[in-house]
Amino acid sequence: MLSFTSSIFANSQLAVDHGCINCHGIPLRGEAPSFERLAEKLGKFKxxxxxxxxxxxxxxxxxPFExxxxxERLSPEAATALLNWLAEGGK
Ligand code: HEC
Known part of the structure; x- marks a missing residue:
C-alpha cells in the first residue's frame, strides 16, 4: 500500500506513529481532549x-497551553499533516 505519511494526507496511522494516541486515544490521559473533540475544534481550519x-x-x-x-518535537511537515488530518475530521 502507498504511504502518505510524509504528505498532507495524514491518517490515523500517523497519529499512532507519533504517539498522539497515547494521550488523545481511549483511555484519555490527563487533560488531553479526544480526537473527536480536537477534530471539532480544528474543523474551523478546514x-x-x-x-x-x-x-x-x-x-x-x-x-497557548503547557x-x-x-x-513540540514534531517537524513542521508532520505537524501540518496531523493537524490537517484533524481539520478534515480525524478519521
Ligand atoms: C503526553 C500527552 C500528549 C501527547 C502524546 C499528545 N498530546 Fe496533544 N494534547 C495533550 C493535552 C494535555 C492537550 C490539552 C492541553 C490544554 O488544552 O491545555 C493537548 C492538546 C492538543 C491539541 C489542541 C491544541 C489547541 O490549541 O487546543 C491538539 C491539536 C493536539 N493536542 C494534537 C496532538 C497530536 C497531533 C499529537 C501527536 C503528535 C499529540 N497531540 C500528542 C496531550 C498530549
Whole structure:
C-alpha cells in the first residue's frame, strides 16, 4: 500500500506513529481532549490553509497551553499533516 505519511494526507496511522494516541486515544490521559473533540475544534481550519499554518506554528511552540514534548518535537511537515488530518475530521 502507498504511504502518505510524509504528505498532507495524514491518517490515523500517523497519529499512532507519533504517539498522539497515547494521550488523545481511549483511555484519555490527563487533560488531553479526544480526537473527536480536537477534530471539532480544528474543523474551523478546514480549507483555510493560512489559518491552519498559523495554528501549526503556535501549536509547535506549545502555546497557548503547557509545553507538551510530543507536540513540540514534531517537524513542521508532520505537524501540518496531523493537524490537517484533524481539520478534515480525524478519521
Ligand atoms: C503526553 C500527552 C500528549 C501527547 C502524546 C499528545 N498530546 Fe496533544 N494534547 C495533550 C493535552 C494535555 C492537550 C490539552 C492541553 C490544554 O488544552 O491545555 C493537548 C492538546 C492538543 C491539541 C489542541 C491544541 C489547541 O490549541 O487546543 C491538539 C491539536 C493536539 N493536542 C494534537 C496532538 C497530536 C497531533 C499529537 C501527536 C503528535 C499529540 N497531540 C500528542 C496531550 C498530549
Amino acid at each position: 480549507g483555510d490553509e493560512t489559518a491552519l499554518t498559523k495554528f501549526v506554528a503556535k501549536y509547535r511552540m506549545g502555546e 509545553h507538551i514534548a510530543a507536540h
